[in-house]
Amino acid sequence: MPKIALETIPASNGTPYPAEFAGPFAGRWTRRVGSAAKFEDFGVSHVTLEPGAQSSQRHWHEQEDEFVVVLSGTATLVDDTGRTLMVPGDMAVFPKNDGNGHMLVNEGDQPCTLVAVGAHGRGDCHYPDIDMHLFHGKGWRRKDGTEFPEQE
Template identity: 40%
Template sequence: MGNRNFPPAMGPEDVEKRVGTVYPDGLKGITEGRIKQKLGNALGLSQFGVNLVTLKPGGGSSQRHWHETEDEFIYIVQGTATLITDEGEQELTAGMFAGFPAGVPDGHNLVNKGVMDVVYLEVGTRTLNDKVTYPDVDMKLEMVDGNYRFLHKDGTPYPEG
């Protein structure tokens, strides 16, 4: 059994806010103002990730994407987000949730088209190996043994940075 080097409970104000994304330059777009707090990491969780995400008006969660081996779940805490999938657009209001099973090729993201912040919980499995497809842009992600790299769709790597 491991040792606990952190409290078993805390508030979001105790968790670092990370702004933006790790996408390659030129593909950050609507994600540049995204605020993400890694709640699960702060508590030492290793089997799944839990993030509290804030989207300012005009902001988005990610480029539309889907995972080969990771499930994703979102729960809207505050505001109204527009969920964009291959099926079209759907408004999600506080209390609504959505799920994206691993291996289902349905690109998805959230966009804040409103005038107030959108806050949501994002929960996902943590696999050491995954492939992420981004249907709308020249990018894919490969995760091997927990290390990720962004590639063009033809397999050419993006510059690190």
Template identity: 40%
Template sequence: MPKLDLAKAPVKTGSIYPEPYAAQMVGRSSIRLGELAGLTQFGVNIVTLEPGAVASLRHWHLREDEFGMVLEGELTLIEDEGETIMRPGDCAAWKAGVANGHRFVNRSDRPGKFLIVGTKSPEEVATYSDVDMQIHIAGGKARFTYQDGSDWAGHRDRAPKGENNG
């Protein structure tokens, strides 16, 4: 395949999250390089975060590995263990099945960019660490549930750990 023309890559803005979480993704966009190249086994995106923007809700994947590398600016990586300042060239990786919720946040006054590469498992479950929600991917379709597996019916406050979330 010849050199990819980034100007021809699809750009995704917004989120597939249900409200109120979709509104929290303002200021995030991603250049879909894997889609441009026709890749089917893994995704490759360059994500831009405007000042104050977040990349996602904190999450972890059951079947998909992820790798992230900061390309521009200064981003904060938030994981279960705490926060880490990430600058160009800094990398992080998350192994499938390890329950370490993670996300990038831009707390600086300039845009930041990072490369994200991840497995494209045909069936996947991602769990959101700070809210009572999961996403289930199967057959190319996404379905949101609460963490107990019941169908999503809207935001509900999360009970403290160890208590029933229903």
């Protein structure tokens, strides 16, 4: 049956980011709907941002288009053009290789839920505000290519 019961998909608030950049995600809960559906070409995530949490570090992808739609609550889109309030029904698109670093931050006092759609790990990912770069096939490293210390 194509219908998915969201509550049957485990919510995780982990992040694969190196420890020094992982702090802002303690209040981000993600349900990987695309993985539960066994999608191969793109991912779909149902994301809840608690007040103060952010979706990611500000980033952009070389080979991955991204799309988000806010379902409830509010979030502030932070990108190269500034800060934009997003309310339920608002959508944002991030074409691959456009160089526009972006993230969402819940600056409100209620949880914000959204759906995020993107490809699975294609190409490098750039982080303009921090000394981190996702090298395709090699993982997160510093911008000069050196590895982060082992995480405990």
